[in-house]
Amino acid sequence: MKKTKISMSYILRSILLIFVLLFQTILFSQSKERPFILVTMEERSQILEKIETQDWAKDIFNKLKGKADFQVKSFNKNPKTYLEKLPFNWTEGKKNSFPPFYKTYHVENGIQKNLDNATDAEKKHMELLDKYLQIAMDCGMMYYLTQEESYAYVASSILYSFTKSVQKSKLSDWHGRGGWLFPYDGFREVRVLGYKVPLIYDFTASYLKNGGQAFDIIKNRKVDFPVKELQDVCRTYADITINYGHTGSNHSILESPSLVYNALAMDDEKERETLLSYFLNENTDNQDAINVMYKKYKKKGDIWPETSQYLNHSTAILAKLLLVVNKYNPSLRLGETYSNILYALPRLDYFVYPNNEIIRWGDGHRSAHAPYEAYENAYTVAKMDGLQDLQDKFGPLIKRALTKGKYRRKNIEALFWYNNDISKEVAKIDLPRTDRVYHAGIVLQRNLSSTNKTKDGLMCFVGGAHMVHGHAEGMNMELYGEGQVLGVDHGRKSYGKDLHENYSRLFAAHNTVVVNGSSQGEGGWVNLGINMVQLISMEPIVGEEAVSPYHSFSQTSFEDDKGDKAEASQERTLALIRTSPTTGYYVDVFRSKSKLPNEYHDYLYHNIGDKIVFENDDMGFKKTPKRYMANANGEWRHNKVYRNPGWHFFKNVKTSNAYNKDVKATFNTKKLSTGNVFMQLHILGFENREYTKVKAPTTFESSKPYDNMPTPTLVIRNKGEAWKNPFVVVFEPYNESETATIQSVEKLEENGVYKGLKIISNTPTEKLTQYVITQSKNGIFQDKALGIYFQGTFAVISLNENKDLKSIYIGEGDKLVYKNETIQTDASKTYYKVY
Known part of the structure; x- marks a missing residue:
């Protein structure tokens, strides 16, 4: 047998190491003198x-x-x-x-x-x-x-x-x-x-x-x-x-x-x-x-899987306890062992609208501040454990907050734990074009303006999922414009109350689609379980560079199958299209179909404001107070059984005759201290449609005085499936010093099936004609008269005032032909070109 030669220096180093470890163990095991929980003598x-x-x-x-x-x-x-x-x-x-x-x-x-x-x-x-x-x-x-x-x-x-x-x-x-x-x-x-x-x-x-x-x-x-x-x-x-x-x-x-x-x-x-x-x-x-x-916290950047006010609060508590226990026993090296907890802390700062309000899901609040004390705790424990990457991350963030006056050290722990040696560098937070809150099924898009003004930014999201403190919200949406979250999620106030349990938590409080009047949650946390919204396609993909400065889109799906009376499959395409530094619009295409006979689908949209005004004067609105009252007195057991879908809270209910024409309506919001703002809707008309306008409960944490006023809400009912001819709405926000830029919206069809839109806009700088093609994945649209062929999910063809080709954007697709222009995309299936 071959003998291994061991050097004397190796033996001495081993003995020394054993001695050091033994000394540290003895030292630590000695009775500690108080105080030592937060700080030592x-x-x-x-x-x-x-x-x-x-x-x-x-x-x-x-x-x-x-x-x-x-x-x-x-x-x-x-x-x-x-x-x-x-x-x-x-x-x-x-x-x-x-x-x-x-x-x-x-x-x-x-x-x-x-x-x-x-x-x-x-x-x-x-x-x-x-x-x-x-x-x-x-x-x-x-x-x-x-x-x-x-x-x-x-x-x-x-x-x-x-x-x-x-x-x-x-x-x-x-x-x-x-x-x-x-x-x-x-x-x-x-x-x-x-x-x-x-x-x-x-x-x-x-x-x-x-x-x-x-x-x-x-x-x-x-x-x-x-x-x-x-x-x-x-x-x-x-x-x-x-x-x-x-x-x-x-x-x-x-x-x-x-x-x-x-x-x-x-x-x-x-x-x-x-x-x-x-x-x-x-x-x-x-x-x-x-x-x-x-x-x-499986991956770096993962967040606690609840709603906004809980996720950062929870992570901040853990960061503090990591520091406390690490100080008690430094050999645990908890910062190193549980570093993903620390990496999670800044994520909520990226789920904000241009006005710094937080996107809302479940019981989440609209406003919150970054947990800067938690940043300092993370920095301190990272310094203890020698984690340079985390020090480099949090040092500049803390310096930025202190420099900008967003944060002032005032808690006693600051006196015990923090020093001035954090960083000379001031962090710069660049909000990405797209992002995701994975556990909430959220896919968000933003397009900040070159004017750097809050009111000119655009942002939207689609999402929905089950979690603790989540809502049975379906495939929900919020829209931002003119410095406000206009297309709003209701939010929440006091737990346990009738309003919270039988409206705030349920489908009717959200911008979603209710199927057969029966969409609901089932199972899971307090019997509010729903499926997670699934991403089908998006551009730009999170973390990747956008191909166009003016366009983005997402396509998502949702199974509304809780209970036994909805049994629906749904798909939502939401696009954000900027037309100038101060203008732009959203396109929402919501498809829904049920496996059950006699199906009907209701598209809900809530917008803060004073009222909704329809420009069509032949819709024949009449009072229909019983329309949503079928389950108003249904069984309710706290945290167990609810009066789904919650729309019995709607007041002043007025419904149109059956109406198949295109509809134009505007939400007026004229009591804001910052001035009047509007959200104009262009709704494509289809057979078997009825329109209802209601006053929904107050939207919590909205801008004054709308935090204490009913929320004007639109409900569009489609009798029969809404898949081949889905709900299609174009939303344009504008303010009192502007006029709406969209002049007309027409549908693009093929053999009676919806394929997209033709939108004509007079922007502050030019007149635009845009063909917006929105199909299910791998769909094909061909219109020989227009000279358009498109195989794919989403594309925008833009023409200038002279009807010359201005740009082509393909969010996802294989091939697009416009007259003499033929585009075959590469493996990314995306494309953008200015002509």
Whole structure:
């Protein structure tokens, strides 16, 4: 056998490595001195130097000191009176003993519910407790910074009262393990109160260890602090998190701060590590650990798969916890292990309209700000783990936000964690022409103007999918123009209410198509499951350069097959066509067909505004108040059964006669502070069509005063299938200083089947004639009179005022012939040429 020669230097290096690792293990396993959850005593001198030398740090410190000093002064006047304002339920207390706190819960019709819809009276006890715990936090942090015991005395006295009283309540067993104080909403208890308790202890532990006392309102004097009881409270809050709630949603994330902080509050190191393992790798039926949560971030740039207000909030929480736990045990290198969480943080900044409002899906809000604190946390943990790419990504983003005044450091964690060594470079955010929110089925297009004015930008999206906090919205659409989201998704307000459950969440609140009056969600999260909108074609493909500066399109499909009365297949082509730096229009082609007999399809479009005005004077609109009321009194069970499709909320319902001509209508929006804007619709006419105009419920978070007004809405009904002759609408936004540029819209047909449109426009710079061909994939259109042959999905032929060829755009296609011009596309199947 051949012997392997091992050098002496190799042996020495191995011994040294073993020694270093052993030393690090011993060092880490030694008892840690508190505080160490957010910050350590070793870091204090650097923090004090920041306060002395950096204005932002001094400002944070002075504001914290001002708040804490006011409370210390109030406390010292009469500690007993000060503490007795906590929400004690004296009627249930025993003599010479701490009483329990008032419990906070919400019950409607005998059913226990969470506190989203609780009354002000029901919420006040929670808010008061939260206020006192925050005071204790503030004073605890001031004790850490100044080492003045007067702060620790106040903080520990509040914590003492909380510790004594909270244990007087019986722990709820609702859903396995509810709360002490919120019997039917343990989820909220650990989010609002549970995470603060361990932090207060962590900041005041050295005071207590050195003989510091707390004030007891029952004995009316200072007493020793019952650390063992406090440990029981923290242990219980950790246990609630582990055993209450559900997995597979953001619940596990929202509860994780309580789990991590209460785990780290344990003085017994073995117990601390055991509880912390439920965040790191031990999963339960009620709580996902981060190794499972991370599966949602499969690729760099993946986002948490919920709606906008949850996805970044959830990711920001995880970024913060990665930093906290990494600081506790740097050998974990959590930033490196879970780097895709950090890469997800900036994505929401790219799902915005030109006016910076967010595209809306599900329960998502219209406005939000970038989580700049989370950017700094990501930068800090990346620096700890030596991740240069992430430092290079977030440093310039933070610098940009600080430079532009979009962000100011004001949270106490900034004082603990952030420095001025982030970046000299200021990031530039370039919004792409197209993007996708994959888990929401969203395909968006934008075309910003060379004027760089918000009002001149154009943007739209199609999307729809099932997720936690998603809606049964079908294949939904939003349209932007003149500085506003005009073609709107309804949004949401209070959870649990009739409006939310039986309208906001359902098809009728969205710009979609309802089939046989029966489109609905089924299964999945709260029985709102729908299929995901699937991408068929788009140009430009996300991440690729657009072939034309003026054109883009997407084609998507959707199966409306939940329940048993729709059973429909659908396809939607949405195109964005710019005609000048200040003008452009959208083309929406929606095909829908059902497997069932006697089918009918309703195209819905909601637009903020005062009213919709039809230019056709022969449509014969009449009041039809019962048209959408079939399910108005149907069964409704919270989060289970709904009054689908939700259109019984429509008011002032007026319906036309059967009408087969082309239709022209305008949504007037004349109460905006920025001036009047309009959305004009050109609707191709087909047989078996009826038109209805209604007042839909208010669109939440729309511009004032439309956030408190009904939403004018158009419904087009097609009796029979709507596939060969689909819903075809051309939308043009314009403002009061302009006139609509589109002069006429005519259909292109072949053998009675719709193939596209001829659109004539008078733009501010020229007169255009455009042939817009919109077919299903691999369709063929031939019109010998026009000299057009096209095999493909989408194309635009543009002519100038003299009818000379101006440009040809092929979004997807194999071959296009226009008179003497023949184009055979390459493998990309796209093409653009200016003549």
